[in-house]
Amino acid sequence: MAISLSKGGNISLSKTDPQLKNMLVGLSWDARSTDGLDFDLDASVFMVKDDNKVRGDHDFIFYNQLKSTCGSVEHTGDNRTGEGDGDDEVIKVVLDKVPQDITKIVVAVTIHDADARRQNFGQVHNAAIRLVNQDTNNEVTRYDLSEDASIETAMIFGEIYRHNNEWKFRAVGQGYSGGLKALAIQHGIQL
Amino acid sequence: MQIRKGQRLPLAQLLPENLPDGSFQIQVGMTGLTTEVDFSCFGVDGDQKLADDRYMTFFNQPKTPCGSVSISLMNNRINGFYCTLSSLPASIDRLVITATIDGSETMSRVQSGFLRLVAADRPVAEFAFEGKDFHNEKALILGEFYRKDGAWRFCATGQGFDGGLPALVRHFGGEVADELPTDVAPARLSLEKKVAEAAPQLVDLAKKASISLEKKRLTDVVARVGLVLDASGSMTGQYRRGRVQEVVNRILPLAVHFDDDGELDVWAFSAKPLALPAATLSNYADYIDTVNGGWRKWRMLSYNNEPEVIKEVLAHYKDTAMPVFIIFISDGGVDQNAKIKKLLTEASAQLIFWQFVGIGGRNYGILEKLDTMSGRTVDNCGFFALDDLDSLSEQELYDRLLQELPSWFAEAKSKGIIN
Numbered sequence: 001m002a003i004s005l006s007k008g009g010n011i012s013l014s015k016t017d018p019q020l021k022n023m024l025v026g027l028s029w030d031a032r033s034t035d036g037l038d039f040d041l042d043a044s045v046f047m048v049k050d051d052n053k054v055r056g057d058h059d060f061i062f063y064n065q066l067k068s069t070c071g072s073v074e075h076t077g078d079n080r081t082g083e084g085d086g087d088d089e090v091i092k093v094v095l096d097k098v099p100q101d102i103t104k105i106v107v108a109v110t111i112h113d114a115d116a117r118r119q120n121f122g123q124v125h126n127a128a129i130r131l132v133n134q135d136t137n138n139e140v141t142r143y144d145l146s147e148d149a150s151i152e153t154a155m156i157f158g159e160i161y162r163h164n165n166e167w168k169f170r171a172v173g174q175g176y177s178g179g180l181k182a183l184a185i186q187h188g189i190q191l
Numbered sequence: 192m193q194i195r196k197g198q199r200l201p202l203a204q205l206l207p208e209n210l211p212d213g214s215f216q217i218q219v220g221m222t223g224l225t226t227e228v229d230f231s232c233f234g235v236d237g238d239q240k241l242a243d244d245r246y247m248t249f250f251n252q253p254k255t256p257c258g259s260v261s262i263s264l265m266n267n268r269i270n271g272f273y274c275t276l277s278s279l280p281a282s283i284d285r286l287v288i289t290a291t292i293d294g295s296e297t298m299s300r301v302q303s304g305f306l307r308l309v310a311a312d313r314p315v316a317e318f319a320f321e322g323k324d325f326h327n328e329k330a331l332i333l334g335e336f337y338r339k340d341g342a343w344r345f346c347a348t349g350q351g352f353d354g355g356l357p358a359l360v361r362h363f364g365g366e367v368a369d370e371l372p373t374d375v376a377p378a379r380l381s382l383e384k385k386v387a388e389a390a391p392q393l394v395d396l397a398k399k400a401s402i403s404l405e406k407k408r409l410t411d412v413v414a415r416v417g418l419v420l421d422a423s424g425s426m427t428g429q430y431r432r433g434r435v436q437e438v439v440n441r442i443l444p445l446a447v448h449f450d451d452d453g454e455l456d457v458w459a460f461s462a463k464p465l466a467l468p469a470a471t472l473s474n475y476a477d478y479i480d481t482v483n484g485g486w487r488k489w490r491m492l493s494y495n496n497e498p499e500v501i502k503e504v505l506a507h508y509k510d511t512a513m514p515v516f517i518i519f520i521s522d523g524g525v526d527q528n529a530k531i532k533k534l535l536t537e538a539s540a541q542l543i544f545w546q547f548v549g550i551g552g553r554n555y556g557i558l559e560k561l562d563t564m565s566g567r568t569v570d571n572c573g574f575f576a577l578d579d580l581d582s583l584s585e586q587e588l589y590d591r592l593l594q595e596l597p598s599w600f601a602e603a604k605s606k607g608i609i610n
Contacts (some may be wrong), residue, residue, distance in 0.1 A: 020456050032350075033362070034329070034348060034351055034352060034362075035326075035328060035334070035349035035350075035352050035353045035354075035358075036325075036326055036328070036351075037326075118196070118323065118324055119197070120195075120196070120197040121197065122196070122197025122198050122199050122346065122347075123196070123197045123348070123349075123350060147199060147339055147344070149199075150197065150198050150199050151195045151196070151198045172536065
């Protein structure tokens with residue numbers, strides 16, 4: 001049984017699952033049940049240093065750059081509607097391969113074209129993030145955002161970070177207006 | 192406080208503390224449409240389904256059984272709802288405020304609209320929306336009040352369905368018979384009106400009957416209605432406890448609605464059948480205890496002889512030009528299976544539909560097999576059994592009673608039995 005976190009909570013990945021090396025970060029949400037334009041959600045990852053900034057654009061993993069140069073983080077592709085059970089988007093992380101100067105892996109989700117479609121996270125149902133050990137299929141932890149999401153168009157779902165030589169995960173649930181662009185600027189991407 | 196579309200908040204953040212008995216008002220309004228907007232409040236369960244029709248609060252059903260939600264009117268139009276969340280049953284997980292329109296317009300034509308929370312006569316929060324938020328919707332979920340971790344929250348939903356009210360009803364797990372009639376108000380109001388004038392105690396039942404009639408699209412049907420009451424010895428307790436009188440009360444609104452003269456033809460039967468004077472809105476109240484000297488003097492309470500009463504009913508309606516809807520109450524112990532089967536098979540080309548209802552008994556014999564009985568021109572019978580009359584809510588009872596009638600009408604029309 002995976003440990004379920006609430007907003008702000010954190011967990012030691014190394015202690016909870018000592019065998020954890022190859023990790024899947026699963027992001028899920030419900031497809032829209034009402035009529036109108038689909039919710040097209042995109043997952044992105046910022047690999048950042050101690051100062052919360054990327055080393056360069058190559059540390060920003062998103063739908064146009066699916067894999068980090070070091071090979072430690074890989075985005076497996078885009079689901080356009082949230083249709084289907086299970087994870088809607090999956091990011092693979094090989095913890096041992098993450099460069100030492102990268103201290104935090106920030107997992108964010110943004111709504112594509114949110115302003116034009118007049119959409120926000122408050123309208124998306126059952127958004128969740130979960131971490132799965134790819135080798136054992138064991139779900140290590142999960143965080144359901146449903147009530148923490150509101151009128152924002154970009155959300156940091158969670159972050160995987162180094163702490164005293166171990167990996168930890170924090171359920172962030174922090175929303176931002178301004179979509180992917182605002183998030184990218186905040187994490188030091190030059191646009 | 193302004194609430195934006197998609198925003199989710201604890202209700203305690205919106206309402207002032209120390210509200211008298213926790214009640215507040217929801218006000219709704221929309222401008223820019225030429226069609227009239229119908230506002231409703233759906234009280235749904237944890238699966239987001241309308242498990243109990245009585246928790247749909249709208250013009251024709253102005254409050255929930257618990258009284259926690261009721262409509263507020265201005266110029267005889269709904270302008271909102273009064274809410275006391277603390278008295279809602281725990282099974283109601285969410286109150287969904289909706290707006291629906293008919294016709295060719297869509298919600299994109301809305302100039303401005305609002306859902307406003309008013310506490311102690313003062314507006315405390317407002318969710319404003321406009322047509323740009325929508326496309327082709329004809330039904331909108333404006334906002335939702337819901338339980339979460341022991342507290343109520345509010346979400347400004349602002350999403351909807353192109354298919355209007357039927358799509359909304361399906362969303363909440365309801366069934367929509369083909370297509371809802373576009374204007375049923377006159378028929379259902381007339382039933383309520385007839386009952387309200389002559390027998391105000393039956394208004395509540397009449398409303399429920401109206402809702403079922405509307406759902407089954409039976410509002411325009413004219414038919415004779417007959418009630419056949421088992422009066423065999425085993426029924427004594429049910430007569431004594433007033434349960435049979437309850438049956439008359441519940442069936443009478445259907446007769447008032449369907450029948451041109453508003454009369455319910457009644458038979459009792461035991462070893463022999465007994466035709467009783469018709470039940471009407473003026474004599475129904477003590478019907479069982481007073482008609483023909485009261486049930487104790489009917490010389491019934493012997494064994495149950497269904498074939499004889501079926502023959503008498505058939506003879507009574509032999510020359511009718513109008514379809515006939517018979518509700519036949521039995522408490523079981525049915526053993527003349529071959530005779531009953533022959534009579535009903537031969538009668539399947541007649542204008543009569545037989546709805547058998549088992550109450551508080553067992554061994555219903557052939558009655559349980561009526562639906563699949565072969566050799567009939569049309570399926571002219573239905574059956575269901577209840578442990579007790581109150582095993583079903585009044586609303587469910589009407590739904591069940593009227594369940595098979597629409598398909599019988601359709602089949603009888605296609606076979607030329609009904610013109």
